Amino acid sequence: MEFVIAGVTISPLLLAGIGFLVGILGGFFGVGGGFIGGPLMYWAGVPMNFVVGTDLAHMTGKSIIATRRHRAMGHVDIKVGLLMVISSIVGVEIGARMIEMLKEVGSVDVVVGVTYIAIQVAVSLFTAWESIRALRIKSAGGTAAKDAVGFQSFTKRIHSIKLPPVISLPVSGIESISLWVVLGVGLFTGILSGLLGIGGGFVRMPLLIYVMGIPTHVAVGTDLFEIIISAGFGTITHALKGNVDISMALMMQIGAAFGAQMGAVATRFFSGPRIRLAFSALPLIGAIMVITRLLSG
Amino acid sequence: MNKQKLRILARTLALELAGYGLLVAAYAAFVAPRLEKPLAQLFNNDNLIVYAFAGLGLIVVQGLILDAVTSFLVSQLHLDRLSPADKEN
Numbered sequence: 001m002e003f004v005i006a007g008v009t010i011s012p013l014l015l016a017g018i019g020f021l022v023g024i025l026g027g028f029f030g031v032g033g034g035f036i037g038g039p040l041m042y043w044a045g046v047p048m049n050f051v052v053g054t055d056l057a058h059m060t061g062k063s064i065i066a067t068r069r070h071r072a073m074g075h076v077d078i079k080v081g082l083l084m085v086i087s088s089i090v091g092v093e094i095g096a097r098m099i100e101m102l103k104e105v106g107s108v109d110v111v112v113g114v115t116y117i118a119i120q121v122a123v124s125l126f127t128a129w130e131s132i133r134a135l136r137i138k139s140a141g142g143t144a145a146k147d148a149v150g151f152q153s154f155t156k157r158i159h160s161i162k163l164p165p166v167i168s169l170p171v172s173g174i175e176s177i178s179l180w181v182v183l184g185v186g187l188f189t190g191i192l193s194g195l196l197g198i199g200g201g202f203v204r205m206p207l208l209i210y211v212m213g214i215p216t217h218v219a220v221g222t223d224l225f226e227i228i229i230s231a232g233f234g235t236i237t238h239a240l241k242g243n244v245d246i247s248m249a250l251m252m253q254i255g256a257a258f259g260a261q262m263g264a265v266a267t268r269f270f271s272g273p274r275i276r277l278a279f280s281a282l283p284l285i286g287a288i289m290v291i292t293r294l295l296s297g
Numbered sequence: 298m299n300k301q302k303l304r305i306l307a308r309t310l311a312l313e314l315a316g317y318g319l320l321v322a323a324y325a326a327f328v329a330p331r332l333e334k335p336l337a338q339l340f341n342n343d344n345l346i347v348y349a350f351a352g353l354g355l356i357v358v359q360g361l362i363l364d365a366v367t368s369f370l371v372s373q374l375h376l377d378r379l380s381p382a383d384k385e386n
């Protein structure tokens with residue numbers, strides 16, 4: 001089929017297949033999946049300037065479906081999502097300004113690339129280490145299996161910060177937490193998004209779990225809710241620059257819809273630590289892709 | 298989950314995927330080409346503000362429709378009705 005806007009001819013079934021694969025990842029791990037969807041689209045022949053914007057557009061639609069499914073299972077904390085969006089927007093702007101400063105110094109690629117790799121490897125190793133630890137605690141019979149966390153002392157320390165205003169997050173089972181912690185997590189993820197040009201699901205999911213103490217299943221659903229807003233905003237800005245092929249995004253969304261449902265339903269059959277252990281491999285894939293890009297110049 | 302249930306689930310999933318594949322093929326053949334032309338017109342006429350918001354609107358509306366369709370398909374897989382014993386603890 002010819003996609004007139006992007007000016008390419010690609011099999012619509014191939015696009016739906018890519019959407020299906022990314023949909024499963026998104027529904028299960030609560031990530032946008034841009035790290036794998038983007039390269040696959042490029043490989044399928046989508047021009048680079050259309051890859052990011054079109055991927056964001058399909059991500060918006062896919063996240064709506066996955067979020068609705070997670071919400072039906074009680075896995076979305078809307079309050080956390082909305083609060084974090086506010087500080088994320090500020091963070092994205094700070095990150096974008098940091099890029100401009102780096103451009104003046106002339107070292108954007110190296111600084112961004114190395115920061116990206118360091119963060120991804122750290123997130124991956126930490127999540128793997130923690131989830132294995134949690135699985136051991138679980139098998140020793142010490143904790144309720146559904147959401148054993150092998151790093152609770154840090155979360156407790158964060159919860160003990162009572163800097164006003166203090167809020168409660170009933171959906172996430174958190175009695176009291178400083179609003180500044182929630183906003184801080186959003187700001188940090190926003191800075192990384194603006195600086196590294198990523199959706200942030202990679203980093204946000206672990207932060208929601210380990211810093212804020214949100215159960216894994218709720219973290220996945222809440223992350224997806226936030227992706228709707230951030231990817232929707234990104235779709236508009238990229239479309240205004242003429243970098244989105246909506247017909248292509250709609251085709252990908254068809255495949256992603258079923259994948260997202262399957263991924264979301266699958267979370268019901270795995271405990272929190274097992275989801276986190278599987279998740280730990282994802283940042284490494286992203287890091288390998290960046291290393292390859294840096295080495296190939 | 299025992300082996301028999303897993304086999305039934307895999308068979309149902311394969312059937313659902315085949316059915317969904319047909320729906321995708323029908324969409325690619327009949328719906329997508331009809332959307333392509335008006336969207337391309339908006340894009341080529343430099344009407345990018347309308348194009349951006351119409352595009353996002355289409356994504357949201359299609360998302361809601363697909364949610365209903367795929368929810369129905371998932372319910373046909375009986376995933377929602379598996380007993381807690383079938384889930385990993």
